[in-house]
Amino acid sequence: MGLRYFNVYGPGETHKLKAASMVYQLYRRIASGEAPRVFKWGEQSRDFIYVKDVAAANVKAFELDRPGAHVFNVGTGARTSFNRVIEILNRTLGASRPTEYFDNPYAFYQDETQADTSLAESILGFKCAYPPEQGIPDYALTIKKMTAAA
Numbered sequence: 067m068g069l070r071y072f073n074v075y076g077p078g079e080t081h082k083l084k085a086a087s088m089v090y091q092l093y094r095r096i097a098s099g100e101a102p103r104v105f106k107w108g109e110q111s112r113d114f115i116y117v118k119d120v121a122a123a124n125v126k127a128f129e130l131d132r133p134g135a136h137v138f139n140v141g142t143g144a145r146t147s148f149n150r151v152i153e154i155l156n157r158t159l160g161a162s163r164p165t166e167y168f169d170n171p172y173a174f175y176q177d178e179t180q181a182d183t184s185l186a187e188s189i190l191g192f193k194c195a196y197p198p199e200q201g202i203p204d205y206a207l208t209i210k211k212m213t214a215a216a
């Protein structure tokens with residue numbers, strides 16, 4: 067059995083710095099008063115999955131008592147644009163940072179990802195509980211609390 071994680075974000079990634087999720091990168095810029103920066107025009111999209119959902123998918127996979135080899139996609143099954151992530155973060159943080167768009171320097175950049183979660187839903191019984199509209203604010207407020215406590 068294998069689990070294929072899509073764009074995971076959530077607590078425990080801050081040590082990754084530049085390798086951390088796009089959600090964390092954008093949070094850091096907005097929270098510090100800087101403009102969020104994304105490739106023109108911010109419509110690139112990812113299947114952002116909150117780490118709490120990833121943990122739930124792992125538990126379901128561990129508890130599965132069914133023979134057979136499967137690879138399960140762990141995602142929300144939906145795409146969220148970088149612009150939408152910025153909107154959610156601005157709203158959550160009470161900010162209104164204008165976005166800075168710049169040219170994409172990569173010729174073979176993947177503009178979108180989206181998981182087909184049908185197998186995970188039908189066999190594991192896994193369904194995302196924290197879509198980005200819920201997970202991103204939860205994560206942003208968690209970072210804010212952790213930063214204030216430090």
